[in-house]
Amino acid sequence: MHTYHTPLDLVRDRSPERPVALARPDAVATAARWFQDKFKGDVFYAVKANPSPWVIETLAANGVNSFDVASVPEIELVSQFAPGARMAFMHPVKSRRAISQAYFDHGVRTFSFDTHDELAKILDATGGAKDLNLMVRLAVQAEGAAYSLSGKFGVDAHDAPALLLAARRATQELMGVSFHVGSQCMRPTAFQAAMSQASRALVRAGVFADVVDVGGGFPSIYPGMVPPDMADYLDSIDRGFAEMMVHETTELWCEPGRALVAEASSILTKVELKKGDALYLNDGSYGSLFDAAHTKWPFPVKLFRGADGQACEVEGPLKPFRFYGPTCDSLDHMPGPFWLPEDVREGDYVEIGMLGAYGVAMNTRFNGFGDAETVEVSDAPMASMFGLAGRTIRLPREQQEEDRKVVRLSRPKGRAGKSRRRR
Ligand SMILES: *Cc1c(COP(=O)(O)O)cnc(C)c1O
Numbered sequence: 001m002h003t004y005h006t007p008l009d010l011v012r013d014r015s016p017e018r019p020v021a022l023a024r025p026d027a028v029a030t031a032a033r034w035f036q037d038k039f040k041g042d043v044f045y046a047v048k049a050n051p052s053p054w055v056i057e058t059l060a061a062n063g064v065n066s067f068d069v070a071s072v073p074e075i076e077l078v079s080q081f082a083p084g085a086r087m088a089f090m091h092p093v094k095s096r097r098a099i100s101q102a103y104f105d106h107g108v109r110t111f112s113f114d115t116h117d118e119l120a121k122i123l124d125a126t127g128g129a130k131d132l133n134l135m136v137r138l139a140v141q142a143e144g145a146a147y148s149l150s151g152k153f154g155v156d157a158h159d160a161p162a163l164l165l166a167a168r169r170a171t172q173e174l175m176g177v178s179f180h181v182g183s184q185c186m187r188p189t190a191f192q193a194a195m196s197q198a199s200r201a202l203v204r205a206g207v208f209a210d211v212v213d214v215g216g217g218f219p220s221i222y223p224g225m226v227p228p229d230m231a232d233y234l235d236s237i238d239r240g241f242a243e244m245m246v247h248e249t250t251e252l253w254c255e256p257g258r259a260l261v262a263e264a265s266s267i268l269t270k271v272e273l274k275k276g277d278a279l280y281l282n283d284g285s286y287g288s289l290f291d292a293a294h295t296k297w298p299f300p301v302k303l304f305r306g307a308d309g310q311a312c313e314v315e316g317p318l319k320p321f322r323f324y325g326p327t328c329d330s331l332d333h334m335p336g337p338f339w340l341p342e343d344v345r346e347g348d349y350v351e352i353g354m355l356g357a358y359g360v361a362m363n364t365r366f367n368g369f370g371d372a373e374t375v376e377v378s379d380a381p382m383a384s385m386f387g388l389a390g391r392t393i394r395l396p397r398e399q400q401e402e403d404r405k406v407v408r409l410s411r412p413k414g415r416a417g418k419s420r421r422r423r
Helices: 009-014 025-038 053-061 072-081 095-107 116-125 160-170 189-205 230-243 260-263 290-294 395-410
Strands: 020-023 041-048 065-071 086-089 110-113 134-136 145-147 175-178 183-185 212-214 251-254 265-275 278-280 300-303 316-322 331-343 350-352 373-377
Touching: 009 020, 009 265, 009 300, 009 350, 009 373, 020 041, 025 041, 025 230, 025 260, 065 072, 065 110, 072 086, 086 095, 095 116, 095 189, 110 116, 116 160, 116 175, 134 160, 134 183, 134 212, 160 189, 160 316, 175 189, 175 251, 189 230, 230 251, 300 331, 331 350
Parallel strands: 020 373, 041 065, 041 251, 065 086, 086 110, 110 134, 134 175, 175 212, 212 251, 278 316
Antiparallel strands: 020 265, 145 183, 265 278, 265 350, 300 350, 316 331
C-alpha cells in the first residue's frame, strides 16, 4: 500500500482520477488495544464490518486474535491474514457444506444457531462432533440502536429455554448465549437490559451458560450521533454480568465490528459536476456510501483543491450540499446535508470520513464504477471514541439543528435505564 502522511499530500502528489480509500491502520490498532485492555473477556472482531486484509492483519498484530465470521470466504480470509486465529461461525443460518468446511478444513469449533433445526444441521454436518462450542442466539429487545439486528435472527423468550436445554445436552464443551443489541447502539444500558433477558431465559431453562457473548453494537461517532463514552458500555456489561446467574468460570465474549474500524477509513472522491446544491461525485451508494444513501447518515466531510501544485484544504463559509454518485441509478443519491465551503467546484476533492465500518466493505462494481484503490495515511480520523481526535465533529449551527433531527430519528421510545436494577 502506498503511504502518504495526509490526504492533502495525495492530492498534491497526483490529483487522483478515481476514488481513493484512505486506510488508517493506527486507528484500528488503537481501538484494538483499547478493547483488549478494557473488556473483561475475549474480543472477537466481526469481519463483515470491514474485511480488508490490512484490517485483519492490524487487529491480529494488536492482540485481537479471535474473529466472528459469517461465511466460508470470511473464514478463508481470516485463515490467510491471521493464521492460527480462533474463529466463531456466528451466522445463525448456514449451509451444511459451509458448516463441514468450517469444521473439517479450518478447525472452527464455535457455531451459533437460533432453531432446533439448525442445531441438528450443525451436529449432522460435523459428523456428530463432540467438541463443539454451541451458542444460542437470543432475540433481545434492543433499545437505542440506530440499526436493529433482531428482526431477522434470534430465538424469542418463549422458545429459548427448550433450545438452551437442547444445546446444553448436545455438547460437553462450551454452551453459550449470544445476542446483538443492534448496531450503533446509542444507549449503554441496552447491554445490561439484554443480559437480564438472557439471564431469565437461562434460569427458566435451568441451565448455566459457559459463555455470555454480548455481541456487537458498540458505537462510533457520526454527525448527529455522538454516543456516551465507550467506558460506559463496558460498565453496563459489567453490571449486567454481575447480575446474571453464571458460574465462576463463565466466559464473557464480545463481537465488535463498527467500533474497531469505523474511524479507520475515509474515501477521497472527486467532484465531477456542481448543479446548484447537488454535487456529482465519482463515488456513491454502490461504492462506499451505502449508509449515506440508504439510511441517510450525514457523514463528516473535508474539502481539498489541487490546482497546479498549490493543493490546499479549502475552508470558508459553509453551505449544505447533497451528493449524487456516479451510476445512472437515481437511488444513487446521498441527501446529507454535507456542509462544505460554498465555492466548492468541479475538480475539487471531498474527503468523506468515518467510513471504515460498512462503508468500504459495501463497494460494488455496478455500472462500471467502484474500482477504488487504497492508500495508507497517518493523520487523525475526523472524530474518535479512543482519543485520536475530538469526540465531536465541528459543524455550523444549522447543522446542529439537523443533528437533533437525526438523533430523534435514531432514538427509540421508552425511558433510558428503566431496566436498571440495583442489588
Ligand atoms: C454485524 C454483527 C456484529 C458486529 O456488529 P457492530 O454493530 O458492527 O458492532 C457482531 N455480531 C454479529 C452476529 C453480527 O452479525
